[in-house]
Amino acid sequence: MPFESLYPRVTATRRMQSMNGSWDFQFDPESKGVAEGWTKGLPNPTDMPVPASFADVFTDKYSREYTGDFWYVTTLFVPGEWKDGSVDIRFDSATHAATVYVNGTEVAHHEGGFLPFVAHINDAVKWNDYNIVAVKLNNELSWQTLPVGETYRLPDGTLVSAPYFDFYNYSGLQRNVNLLYTPNERIEDLDVVHHIDGSDAHVDYTVATSGDHDVEVVVLDEDGVEVARANGKQGTLDIKDVHLWNLRAAYLYKFVVRIKDGDTVIDEYFDEIGIRTVEVKDCKILVNGREVYLKGFGRHEDSNVHGRGFDAVMNKRDYEDMKWIGANSFRTSHYPYAEEQLYEADRDGFFVIDEAPTVGMFKSTMNFLGASGAVGNDKPKTFFEEESVQTETLAIHRRTLEEMVARDKRHASVCAWSLLNEPDTTNEAAVPYFESIFDLVAEIDTQKRPKTYASIMMSPAGVDKTHHVADFLMLNRYHGWYVNGGYAISKGTIEMKAELEKWHELEPTKPIMFSEYGADTMAGIHKLPSVMWSEEYQVEVMKMWAEIFDSYDWIVGEQPWNLNDFQTTEGIMRVDGNKKGLFTRDRQPKMAAFFLKDRWTAIPDYK
Numbered sequence: 183m184p185f186e187s188l189y190p191r192v193t194a195t196r197r198m199q200s201m202n203g204s205w206d207f208q209f210d211p212e213s214k215g216v217a218e219g220w221t222k223g224l225p226n227p228t229d230m231p232v233p234a235s236f237a238d239v240f241t242d243k244y245s246r247e248y249t250g251d252f253w254y255v256t257t258l259f260v261p262g263e264w265k266d267g268s269v270d271i272r273f274d275s276a277t278h279a280a281t282v283y284v285n286g287t288e289v290a291h292h293e294g295g296f297l298p299f300v301a302h303i304n305d306a307v308k309w310n311d312y313n314i315v316a317v318k319l320n321n322e323l324s325w326q327t328l329p330v331g332e333t334y335r336l337p338d339g340t341l342v343s344a345p346y347f348d349f350y351n352y353s354g355l356q357r358n359v360n361l362l363y364t365p366n367e368r369i370e371d372l373d374v375v376h377h378i379d380g381s382d383a384h385v386d387y388t389v390a391t392s393g394d395h396d397v398e399v400v401v402l403d404e405d406g407v408e409v410a411r412a413n414g415k416q417g418t419l420d421i422k423d424v425h426l427w428n429l430r431a432a433y434l435y436k437f438v439v440r441i442k443d444g445d446t447v448i449d450e451y452f453d454e455i456g457i458r459t460v461e462v463k464d465c466k467i468l469v470n471g472r473e474v475y476l477k478g479f480g481r482h483e484d485s486n487v488h489g490r491g492f493d494a495v496m497n498k499r500d501y502e503d504m505k506w507i508g509a510n511s512f513r514t515s516h517y518p519y520a521e522e523q524l525y526e527a528d529r530d531g532f533f534v535i536d537e538a539p540t541v542g543m544f545k546s547t548m549n550f551l552g553a554s555g556a557v558g559n560d561k562p563k564t565f566f567e568e569e570s571v572q573t574e575t576l577a578i579h580r581r582t583l584e585e586m587v588a589r590d591k592r593h594a595s596v597c598a599w600s601l602l603n604e605p606d607t608t609n610e611a612a613v614p615y616f617e618s619i620f621d622l623v624a625e626i627d628t629q630k631r632p633k634t635y636a637s638i639m640m641s642p643a644g645v646d647k648t649h650h651v652a653d654f655l656m657l658n659r660y661h662g663w664y665v666n667g668g669y670a671i672s673k674g675t676i677e678m679k680a681e682l683e684k685w686h687e688l689e690p691t692k693p694i695m696f697s698e699y700g701a702d703t704m705a706g707i708h709k710l711p712s713v714m715w716s717e718e719y720q721v722e723v724m725k726m727w728a729e730i731f732d733s734y735d736w737i738v739g740e741q742p743w744n745l746n747d748f749q750t751t752e753g754i755m756r757v758d759g760n761k762k763g764l765f766t767r768d769r770q771p772k773m774a775a776f777f778l779k780d781r782w783t784a785i786p787d788y789k
């Protein structure tokens with residue numbers, strides 16, 4: 183697994199060929215593709231860009247809402263000179279499940295639509311020739327998929343997605359696909375743990391390789407000057423006068439790893455790594471031993487027509503918007519984002535709460551009466567009382583966390599983990615499940631970053647049964663919108679302060695931050711006095727929350743929902759998607775963004 187977690191790079195010993203572009207594409211509603219030989223070509227394909235979600239490129243409802251099996255097929259030339267090494271296809275994601283075939287031979291299967299996997303293809307390819315690469319995907323949701331939902335049939339047999347979450351169930355080959363060449367003896371993992379010692383740093387490292395030759399690690403500063411070196415697959419790199427990575431003041435070292443046989447370099451890989459520490463202590467979150475205050479957003483990977491398709495332009499605009507407003511952090515709600523997003527956060531000095539794709543673990547009609555139908559309520563128990571959840575879903579969750587930590591652990595920007603979003607913590611059955619996953623991450627994350635989950639408002643202080651596992655508390659609360667909205671907004675302040683004081687009584691040493699709060703706002707609607715959905719009202723809601731946050735010094739962060747408007751399942755509560763963005767879907771500020779800009783530029787990143 184570790185090799186799959188290394189971000190693809192070209193080096194002196196590695197080669198890479200993009201497989202992005204136009205692929206053949208076809209739905210397979212009867213799941214007959216394998217039996218009918220689609221692994222070697224599609225009978226009646228259309229063309230589909232990769233990376234992209236398929237939904238919003240179509241103009242017909244059947245295609246947009248399609249749920250079930252579907253295929254991508256392309257032709258791939260594999261250079262003959264690569265025969266002496268390992269040739270793999272890396273899918274940065276395939277949503278939600280994928281089986282990969284080369285010239286009709288199955289070479290990989292992966293479940294989980296937001297983390298990478300590779301297909302090793304040496305034994306299936308025709309060297310120095312053209313090959314057929316076929317990928318069968320499936321986007322159905324269940325209580326054993328992450329994210330969680332259901333799939334049901336209309337009377338005519340058409341499958342329909344019923345997400346337990348409030349974002350559109352976009353799917354497809356939504357991130358980059360690359361053909362990779364690496365030596366047979368190759369670097370497969372790099373792990374680093376930082377220790378600050380006055381003006382110096384000591385970095386404990388571990389390198390995993392596929393062979394026995396020795397390893398060297400060289401560290402270069404941003405000017406390319408060597409600042410440390412060590413030999414061996416494990417060791418410590420001592421960096422004098424270290425330049426630390428900080429919030430909105432990033433500094434990245436280049437760690438170059440080489441497998442060597444005397445002077446011969448067998449394999450070379452590098453990563454750009456910021457040196458920092460992060461911990462929770464006495465109701466504070468500390469970066470490099472200094473107390474931070476988090477200003478930022480819950481986000482989505484979402485844009486017009488592209489859907490959840492990787493879009494470097496939109497990502498760049500999002501970072502520029504976040505820098506403009508004075509943000510220093512974000513949560514990857516509600517799934518791990520593309521690696522390019524984390525490298526951008528490394529470079530821009532953003533504190534990232536890296537969230538697993540474990541959303542929807544609450545029997546609810548998420549998307550609030552969404553057109554996909556009231557779901558989950560025909561189930562007799564709460565989510566974690568379900569036997570299959572305690573067994574199958576837990577196993578999938580643990581594997582997903584292992585993949586997420588393996589992929590993201592070196593990023594300086596990844597400063598905390600959110601292991602679930604808004605799970606049902608009202609029931610004791612959640613406790614063993616939570617303890618299992620929190621213990622797992624405590625074990626596999628060598629940097630021991632703080633871990634938490636997003637707390638849902640239906641499981642408040644005094645009801646929540648699992649808060650003991652969280653290193654800090656992260657609350658999603660909607661006073662001013664779903665409760666105590668409009669003219670009752672002042673009641674929201676009273677109730678929220680009462681709950682906060684109960685939380686502080688329950689967890690007197692743990693800091694608390696808000697990972698969701700806000701109001702749906704249609705850009706362009708103005709009312710005096712304000713009414714809900716108007717831009718003026720969103721400003722009032724932000725002001726209400728600001729007063730609450732400023733009332734307690736153990737509140738360490740505020741991340742309103744959402745950075746941008748985004749697409750959801752259609753429903754009577756959504757007007758072509760969720761409109762709680764502080765920016766519109768085309769990344770333009772609403773009135774409340776200017777309020778937050780004034781507020782956040784006056785709040786220092788470090789207290």
Ligand SMILES: CCCN1C[C@@H](O)[C@H](O)[C@@H](C(=O)O)C1
Pocket residue numbers: 347348349516604638639658660698743760762
């Ligand atoms: C209980 C509220 C949960 N929260 C989850 C998030 O994904 C939704 O988009 C947001 C909302 O309703 O705007 C609410």
